[in-house]
Amino acid sequence: MELARCDFLNLASARSVFCEDYAEARRAFLAAADGAGLTVDSRAHPKRGPHGEALACDVVWIGPRAARRVLVLMAGTHGVEGFCGSAILTDWVMGGGADRLPDGVAVLLIHAINPHGFAWLRRVTEDGVDLNRNFIDFSEPLPADEGYGDLAEALIAEAQTSPDWQALQQYQLQRGRMGLENAITSGQYSHPDGLFYGGKAPTWSRRTLESVSADYGLADRSGLCVIDLHTGLGPYGYGELICDHPPASKPVSYARQWFGDSVTEPLCGTSTSGPKRGLTDYFWHQLVEDRGCMLTLEFGTYPFDEILTALCADHWLHAQGGIDWSAPHARAIKTRLRHAFYPAQADWQEMVLFRGRQVVRHALAGLASLVSW
Numbered sequence: 001m002e003l004a005r006c007d008f009l010n011l012a013s014a015r016s017v018f019c020e021d022y023a024e025a026r027r028a029f030l031a032a033a034d035g036a037g038l039t040v041d042s043r044a045h046p047k048r049g050p051h052g053e054a055l056a057c058d059v060v061w062i063g064p065r066a067a068r069r070v071l072v073l074m075a076g077t078h079g080v081e082g083f084c085g086s087a088i089l090t091d092w093v094m095g096g097g098a099d100r101l102p103d104g105v106a107v108l109l110i111h112a113i114n115p116h117g118f119a120w121l122r123r124v125t126e127d128g129v130d131l132n133r134n135f136i137d138f139s140e141p142l143p144a145d146e147g148y149g150d151l152a153e154a155l156i157a158e159a160q161t162s163p164d165w166q167a168l169q170q171y172q173l174q175r176g177r178m179g180l181e182n183a184i185t186s187g188q189y190s191h192p193d194g195l196f197y198g199g200k201a202p203t204w205s206r207r208t209l210e211s212v213s214a215d216y217g218l219a220d221r222s223g224l225c226v227i228d229l230h231t232g233l234g235p236y237g238y239g240e241l242i243c244d245h246p247p248a249s250k251p252v253s254y255a256r257q258w259f260g261d262s263v264t265e266p267l268c269g270t271s272t273s274g275p276k277r278g279l280t281d282y283f284w285h286q287l288v289e290d291r292g293c294m295l296t297l298e299f300g301t302y303p304f305d306e307i308l309t310a311l312c313a314d315h316w317l318h319a320q321g322g323i324d325w326s327a328p329h330a331r332a333i334k335t336r337l338r339h340a341f342y343p344a345q346a347d348w349q350e351m352v353l354f355r356g357r358q359v360v361r362h363a364l365a366g367l368a369s370l371v372s373w
Contacts, residue, residue, distance in 0.1 A: 011350040017087040017094065018342075018349050022112065022119035023053045025086040029111050032093040033060050041215075043208050047126050049119035050325040057113050057208050061216060062098045063106030069223035069292075069367040070216075073360065074110040077131050077205075077228055077280060079117015079124065083342035084299055085229030086111060086118075087349070088356035097360070102368035108216055114205045120323075121334045122314060123341070125203045133187035133198035133278035134206050142200070143277055145190050147175070147183030152191050155184070161313045161333070178274060181304065187277035193319045195311055198278045209283070219287050223370045225258070225363045226284045226294040229356075231341045232307050234272040234300030237348045239355035240264055242271050242296040244281040251285075251293040258366030259359065263295070273298065292367070297359055299352055301343055310340035 019025040033040050038060050045055035057076075073092075075085025089109050101107065112118050116126040124130050136143065154167035172180040189198045202210075218224060234240045241263045245251040255263045264271035273296075284294035301307070313333045317323065323330055 011353050012346070014091055014095070014353055015346065015349045017090040017353075018083060018344065019086065022049060022055075022082065022115065023051070025083065025090075025118070026056070026058065026112065026115075029058060029086060029090045029093075032090045033058075036093050036096075036098050038062060038093070038098065043212070045115050045126075045204065047116055049116075050323075053119065055112075055115040055119055057115055057205070057212075058111040059212055059216075060093075060109040060111070061106065062109070063101050064104075065106070067104055067106035068221055069105045069370055070108055070218060070221050070225075071105065071360070071363050071367055072108045072110065072218070072224065072226040072284075074113055074209075074226070074228045074280075076112035076114050076118045078230060078232075078341070079114045079119075080121050080337060080341045081123070081229075081231040082112050082114070082118040083338075083344075084231045084352055087352065088229055088360075091353055091356065092360055095357075102364055105364060105367045107364075108212075108218070110209070110212060113209055121338050122318070123311065123337075124197070125205055127199065127203060128192055128197060128318065129199035129203050130187070130196050130278075131203060131205045132280055133196055133276065134203050135280055135283045136189075136198060136278045138201055142189040143187070143198075145188055146186060147179070148186075148188035148194065148196075149190060151180075151183055152194055155195060155308075155312050156193060156315050156319060161316045162309050163312050182274050184308070185276070186274065193315060195315060206283075209280070213283075213287060222291055223367050224288045224292040224294075225254075225367055226288065226292075227359060227363060228280060228284075228294070228296045230296055230298045232301050233298050233304075236300050236302065236343070237351035238300050239352065239359065240272060240298045240300070241359065242266065242273050242298055243293065244276075244279060244296070245285060245293060250290040251288060254366065255293040255295060258293070258369075259295070259362050272300075292370075297356070299348075299355070301348075302340060307340050310337045313337070 041059040043057040076082030154164040
């Protein structure tokens with residue numbers, strides 16, 4: 001694909017940054033970086049994509065290496081959700097973002113932290129692990145099951161590609177809608193073939209993120225803002241800023257000062273997301289401390305039941321063994337999952353770009369306001 005420099009005022013013309021697959025998205029991001037004269041630090045993944053393509057997490061540092069304040073933008077934590085995050089990163093670079101940095105502020109772009117999931121149209125990593133449930137202390141006993149075991153058979157069974165809705169509705173009658181969603185999504189460590197599985201050890205993507213943060217000295221900066229880009233939760237096209245820092249903490253104060261009252265908090269019950277285990281957020285919280293904030297920018301797509309159906313079918317498919325990428329049933333399942341997390345439609349794409357640009361602009365202004373540092 002050919003990408004001309006984005007017209008930063010025209011959302012419709014900028015929609016070319018949305019790509020058809022991981023390989024095209026990577027090419028677009030690398031081309032944008034090259035066009036802006038930026039150096040790419042590529043962390044090669046040990047496996048390949050469905051067409052034999054190389055996989056990597058591509059990292060770009062923009063601005064002075066000694067900058068005391070840094071904005072981190074991360075895409076692809078949940079693989080297939082990377083279409084959105086990749087577009088936001090590429091759009092910002094192509095729109096001349098590197099030329100408009102505040103004094104003393106740098107930006108770190110992390111493109112496709114879970115490249116295997118992005119390429120194979122999966123939400124999980126190459127070992128079936130949800131990276132956003134993988135950040136726990138594995139030297140301690142694994143977290144106890146909080147309801148997933150009661151639903152595991154209803155979600156993924158040998159003879160079905162969709163959930164057993166009758167069983168799920170029965171559970172909902174007993175525990176309520178939020179009880180059902182939390183049991184499914186909060187993070188489980190007992191069913192490796194299941195949804196939202198946190199794993200038994202740090203994944204390649206987790207280790208890569210830890211090494212990137214160390215290599216770029218993020219813990220030594222005096223101001224940090226981290227935005228992790230996601231899709232699939234909330235109203236169609238709306239970008240919700242989710243803050244998992246402890247309520248009334250300094251990072252929450254920064255989040256509200258910089259981004260306004262649209263910031264939501266799962267721990268206060270104001271978010272479309274409930275409390276989760278093993279989030280990447282908790283890794284970032286340790287680095288940010290009281291020197292900024294970490295937020296998830298979550299773009300809504302379709303209702304929970306549609307998302308769940310697509311996820312269950314994908315997990316069922318991979319539970320059968322090796323994937324024939326060209327098989328009609330596999331393509332149908334993958335197409336459905338891709339659509340669930342990436343509606344390739346003009347209205348959704350334009351809402352994503354508008355909100356993405358807005359959040360990046362506010363983050364940079366917020367970091368610039370830390371004059372005391």
